[in-house]
Amino acid sequence: xxxxxxxxxxxxxxxxxxxxxxxxxxxxxxxxxxxxxxxxxxxxxxxxxxxxxxxxxxxxxxxxxxxxxxxxxxxxxxxxxxxxxxxxxxxxxxxxxxxxxxxxxx
Amino acid sequence: xxxxxxxxxxxxxxxxxxxxxxxxxxxxxxxxxxxxxxxxxxxxxxxxxxxxxxxxxxxxxxxxxxxxxxxxxxxxxxxxxxxxxxxxxxxxxxxxxxxxxxxxxx
Numbered sequence: 001x002x003x004x005x006x007x008x009x010x011x012x013x014x015x016x017x018x019x020x021x022x023x024x025x026x027x028x029x030x031x032x033x034x035x036x037x038x039x040x041x042x043x044x045x046x047x048x049x050x051x052x053x054x055x056x057x058x059x060x061x062x063x064x065x066x067x068x069x070x071x072x073x074x075x076x077x078x079x080x081x082x083x084x085x086x087x088x089x090x091x092x093x094x095x096x097x098x099x100x101x102x103x104x105x106x
Numbered sequence: 107x108x109x110x111x112x113x114x115x116x117x118x119x120x121x122x123x124x125x126x127x128x129x130x131x132x133x134x135x136x137x138x139x140x141x142x143x144x145x146x147x148x149x150x151x152x153x154x155x156x157x158x159x160x161x162x163x164x165x166x167x168x169x170x171x172x173x174x175x176x177x178x179x180x181x182x183x184x185x186x187x188x189x190x191x192x193x194x195x196x197x198x199x200x201x202x203x204x205x206x207x208x209x210x211x212x
Contacts (some may be wrong), residue, residue, distance in 0.1 A: 002138055002142050002154075002155070002156040002157075003143075003153075003154065003155045003156070003175065003195070004142075004145035004151070004154040004155075005145070005151075005152055005153025005154060005155070008155065008170075011160070012122060012155075012157065012172075014122070014170055016122070016173065016206050016207075016208050032108055035108075035119055035204035036108050036110075039110035039111070045110070047109075047110065048108075048109065048110040048111060049108070049109045049110075049111070049114065049118075049212065050109070051108075051110040051118065051208065051210025051211065051212070052210060053208050053209070053210065054117070054124055054178065054209045054210050054211055055170055056178060056181070056182070056209045057185075057207065057209065059207070060208045060209065061194025061205050061208040062206065062208075063208075064208045064210060065118055066118075066120065066172060072162060074159065076162070076163070079163075079184065081153075082158040100122050100209065101122075101163065101165070101166055101167065102122050102157065102159050102166045102168055102169075102170045103159070103160045103162045103163065103166065104158060104159065104160050104170060105157065105158025106153065106157070
């Protein structure tokens with residue numbers, strides 16, 4: 001809908017997680033480590049950025065992924081890819097407190 | 107914490123909004139139009155991407171901003187800039203149902 005800066009096109013998936021109480025640093029690192037394997041396994045991923053809350057503001061989420069694809073169809077391949085589903089089911093879902101997500105045309 | 111794709115550095119702000127019930131398309135367009143003016147007014151903004159939910163998945167947020175800055179300090183200038191605060195107070199806050207945000211080091 002609008003972009004200012006480097007030219008972009010394609011389809012973007014943005015998702016934030018808030019971890020459940022009691023989630024350890026080691027568990028959070030495991031999430032990032034497992035997600036980090038996905039770009040090499042799912043060629044539809046054009047760009048994959050992960051971050052942990054820099055704690056500048058109160059109330060922020062704990063973790064975010066910004067993933068770019070050439071098209072909506074490529075995003076759907078990622079979404080439903082067995083390697084992605086395995087990370088979601090095995091390491092994200094068990095720690096999940098809250099999730100916020102959106103996908104949009106770049 | 108991790109990036110695959112085009113090289114990046116700096117500081118990123120990601121925020122999603124869910125509009126309150128009864129929010130009109132015209133009101134949502136006003137939000138985007140007002141936000142679109144900020145990159146020209148706040149030179150600390152390096153990249154500013156806005157999007158509306160492509161409705162691929164149920165439960166998604168309605169609107170997202172991904173804004174990149176050279177540093178945490180530049181983000182804070184944006185956050186507290188009077189032109190930004192005016193958009194938040196005048197057109198976003200009155201429509202806001204739910205907000206999800208995170209800032210992270212790229």
